[in-house]
Amino acid sequence: MDNDAVFYRELPKVELHAHLNGSVSAQTIEKLISRKPHLNIEHSMTAIGKGQRRTLDECFEVFRVIHKLVDTEEDILMVATDVIKEFAADGVKYLELRSTPREERDTGLTKRSYIETVIKAIQKCKEEGVDIDVRFLVAIDRRNGTEVALETVNLAEEFMLSSDGLVVGIDLSGDPTVGHGKDLLPALQKAKNSGLKLSLHLSEIPSQLDESDLLLSLPPDRIGHGTFLHPEVGGSQSLVDKVVQKKIPIELCLTSNVKGNTVPCYAKHHFKYWYELGHPTVLCTDDKGVFCTDLSQEYQLAASTFGLSHEAVWKLSQQAIDSIFGPETVKQQLKEKWNDLHPQLFNFNFFKK
Numbered sequence: 001m002d003n004d005a006v007f008y009r010e011l012p013k014v015e016l017h018a019h020l021n022g023s024v025s026a027q028t029i030e031k032l033i034s035r036k037p038h039l040n041i042e043h044s045m046t047a048i049g050k051g052q053r054r055t056l057d058e059c060f061e062v063f064r065v066i067h068k069l070v071d072t073e074e075d076i077l078m079v080a081t082d083v084i085k086e087f088a089a090d091g092v093k094y095l096e097l098r099s100t101p102r103e104e105r106d107t108g109l110t111k112r113s114y115i116e117t118v119i120k121a122i123q124k125c126k127e128e129g130v131d132i133d134v135r136f137l138v139a140i141d142r143r144n145g146t147e148v149a150l151e152t153v154n155l156a157e158e159f160m161l162s163s164d165g166l167v168v169g170i171d172l173s174g175d176p177t178v179g180h181g182k183d184l185l186p187a188l189q190k191a192k193n194s195g196l197k198l199s200l201h202l203s204e205i206p207s208q209l210d211e212s213d214l215l216l217s218l219p220p221d222r223i224g225h226g227t228f229l230h231p232e233v234g235g236s237q238s239l240v241d242k243v244v245q246k247k248i249p250i251e252l253c254l255t256s257n258v259k260g261n262t263v264p265c266y267a268k269h270h271f272k273y274w275y276e277l278g279h280p281t282v283l284c285t286d287d288k289g290v291f292c293t294d295l296s297q298e299y300q301l302a303a304s305t306f307g308l309s310h311e312a313v314w315k316l317s318q319q320a321i322d323s324i325f326g327p328e329t330v331k332q333q334l335k336e337k338w339n340d341l342h343p344q345l346f347n348f349n350f351f352k353k
């Protein structure tokens with residue numbers, strides 16, 4: 001590993017947009033495949049390698065394959081534990097994992113046991129002393145409609161109260177071409193009223209202006225992607241104004257958007273637009289397993305594409321702390337951690353740039 005790569009790995013980082021089943025590494029996929037050889041799944045079906053691009057549709061096909069491999073409590077426990085440890089090894093100090101509770105009749109998995117198992121994995125890593133603070137966002141898959149969204153919010157509310165602060169919010173995700181946000185608004189509003197934070201995938205594809213406008217009225221606490229919000233790509237100034245006035249942080253996932261073909265190339269990623277506005281932006285991985293990346297690499301790519309110095313990169317990772325859904329006390333702890341680690345990263349000449 002060269003010195004620059006070491007800098008990005010050692011850089012303390014906050015990861016706020018990571019879908020559990022999209023984050024499964026090649027090693028863990030191999031373990032899952034050996035547990036279920038009869039499925040005839042190969043690793044090439046669960047990841048999009050270097051230089052490859054897919055349509056968003058094809059990405060959602062990949063999730064269907066992974067879901068077949070991850071369908072028992074035992075699988076979820078292994079996957080979540082491995083993912084948490086991999087983020088920790090990549091220098092992530094605070095992680096918000098998101099995942100859609102599923103039920104599987106064949107294995108007895110229920111939505112409740114799904115959430116319980118993710119929580120168990122978080123607690124297990126904590127007990128083992130893994131150096132990372134992990135929280136959980138319960139995800140709503142937009143294609144499942146009003147009733148399921150409400151059911152998910154009810155479960156999330158329950159676990160927010162019983163999980164010792166581990167369940168902190170709701171994610172709205174899933175295939176953006178399916179369903180409409182207006183059907184999910186009552187569930188999202190209910191979640192917000194109960195104290196759950198909201199991170200919503202917004203304008204991930206063009207032609208969702210009405211939906212984005214509607215969902216921004218909640219308003220959400222963070223936005224995922226927001227690829228087509230700004231006027232240069234067919235969005236609108238009034239949407240941008242709303243996001244800016246309400247200072248809603250945006251989670252940006254460069255490689256995910258390039259490989260999923262919603263932005264033409266790294267240089268044209270909307271990171272530039274929002275970063276230059278001085279708006280709170282947080283670099284994230286989205287699906288590190290599927291898109292074959294990690295958060296260090298995303299920081300390095302942003303820096304090399306947009307010409308950011310190491311100091312600017314440091315600032316970016318530090319400012320992400322303000323956008324977490326964890327409590328104020330955790331923000332303070334993280335800020336202290338960043339201060340403690342700063343000299344280590346900047347006192348060596350070979351890290352300077």
Ligand SMILES: CNc1ncnc2c1ncn2[C@@H]1O[C@H](COP(=O)(O)O)[C@@H](O)[C@H]1O
Binds near residue numbers: 021201
């Ligand atoms: C690429 N851009 C994306 N846009 C929208 N939703 C996405 C996504 N990437 C992942 N997901 C959502 O996360 C699920 C997989 O993780 P979990 O089973 O929940 O842990 C996918 O099925 C989809 O609903």
Ligand SMILES: [Zn+2]
Binds near residue numbers: 019224
């Ligand atoms: Zn996402």
